Amino acid sequence: MHALRGQIAVVTGGGSGIGRAIAHRLSSQGAHVWVTDIQEENASRVATEIRQKDEQATAYRLDVSDATAVKRFFENVEEECGRVDILINNAGIAGNPALLVHMRDEEWMQMFNIHVHGSFYCLREAAKLMMKNQYGRVINMSSLAAETSLAGFAHYGAAKYAIVGLTEAAAKELASYQITVNAIKPGVIRSALTQGILSMAEERLSQATPVKRIGDPEDIAKVVSMFVQPDADFVTGSTVVVDGGFSLMNDMDRVMLEALRE
Numbered sequence: 001m002h003a004l005r006g007q008i009a010v011v012t013g014g015g016s017g018i019g020r021a022i023a024h025r026l027s028s029q030g031a032h033v034w035v036t037d038i039q040e041e042n043a044s045r046v047a048t049e050i051r052q053k054d055e056q057a058t059a060y061r062l063d064v065s066d067a068t069a070v071k072r073f074f075e076n077v078e079e080e081c082g083r084v085d086i087l088i089n090n091a092g093i094a095g096n097p098a099l100l101v102h103m104r105d106e107e108w109m110q111m112f113n114i115h116v117h118g119s120f121y122c123l124r125e126a127a128k129l130m131m132k133n134q135y136g137r138v139i140n141m142s143s144l145a146a147e148t149s150l151a152g153f154a155h156y157g158a159a160k161y162a163i164v165g166l167t168e169a170a171a172k173e174l175a176s177y178q179i180t181v182n183a184i185k186p187g188v189i190r191s192a193l194t195q196g197i198l199s200m201a202e203e204r205l206s207q208a209t210p211v212k213r214i215g216d217p218e219d220i221a222k223v224v225s226m227f228v229q230p231d232a233d234f235v236t237g238s239t240v241v242v243d244g245g246f247s248l249m250n251d252m253d254r255v256m257l258e259a260l261r262e
């Protein structure tokens with residue numbers, strides 16, 4: 001029940017959606033969770049929710065794309081807690097859709113600054129602390145958009161593919177320190193990020209998913225929790241799709257299922 005008791009966890013983008021669900025899940029298993037987000041109020045709200053359950057959390061305003069701020073944050077965590085056991089690189093944005101030929105430099109750079117550079121800065125600083133302690137669990141949030149990149153979202157897709165590359169190199173470099181690094185590719189999960197698409201196409205997307213529903217943030221938090229357990233020490237460099245089977249389905253499957261089901 002309290003498998004993470006005494007552990008220190010950092011969740012980026014923990015103020016809403018998937019990050020919030022992960023923060024709750026890890027604290028419920030005994031970890032002290034640093035709920036970080038660029039939206040300070042949201043980070044504070046989630047930390048308060050956690051403390052109201054008699055679990056441990058600290059809120060911190062952190063923009064992951066700011067390398068100096070990330071360094072300062074981890075120095076702060078080391079000063080206060082002396083260690084970091086778990087890092088969840090989750091902060092992200094969906095960005096505005098645009099065809100490549102119309103994509104503005106600023107939009108492209110922002111996507112990479114947050115997802116790729118942000119994950120790298122946090123992983124670099126957390127890894128230094130984890131190496132001292134010879135233990136660590138890192139999860140990087142990729143996306144189904146890194147299975148086959150989505151038209152109109154070349155910036156998002158490219159950034160999420162890069163996160164898989166970061167995960168694989170880090171897993172090799174850090175394995176001898178008992179640090180595992182894995183990535184998750186969520187499918188469509190209900191959150192602020194998917195509000196727009198769900199308001200247009202929730203029913204269609206649910207029907208196209210073998211489990212016949214849209215994912216909830218808790219669906220991702222449950223899988224994160226599996227990979228950050230101390231005994232998940234043989235899983236590293238892996239990328240796990242969590243999408244209710246959505247990405248498996250093609251038109252031929254639909255034809256066959258319709259034909260064979262009574």
Ligand SMILES: NC(=O)c1ccc[n+]([C@@H]2O[C@H](COP(=O)([O-])OP(=O)(O)OC[C@H]3O[C@@H](n4cnc5c(N)ncnc54)[C@H](O)[C@@H]3O)[C@@H](O)[C@H]2O)c1
Nearest residue numbers: 013016017018038063064090091092143188189191192193
């Ligand atoms: N919701 C989905 O369907 C889905 C699917 C695949 C991947 N993802 C990924 O999951 C992660 C969480 O997304 P979500 O759906 O919970 O969205 P969300 O918008 O609810 O949460 C994202 C959080 O990241 C924070 N954030 C944004 N920029 C930041 C920055 N520079 N520094 C720190 N925090 C920042 C936001 O304030 C927000 O709290 C993202 O990386 C997203 O790309 C989501």
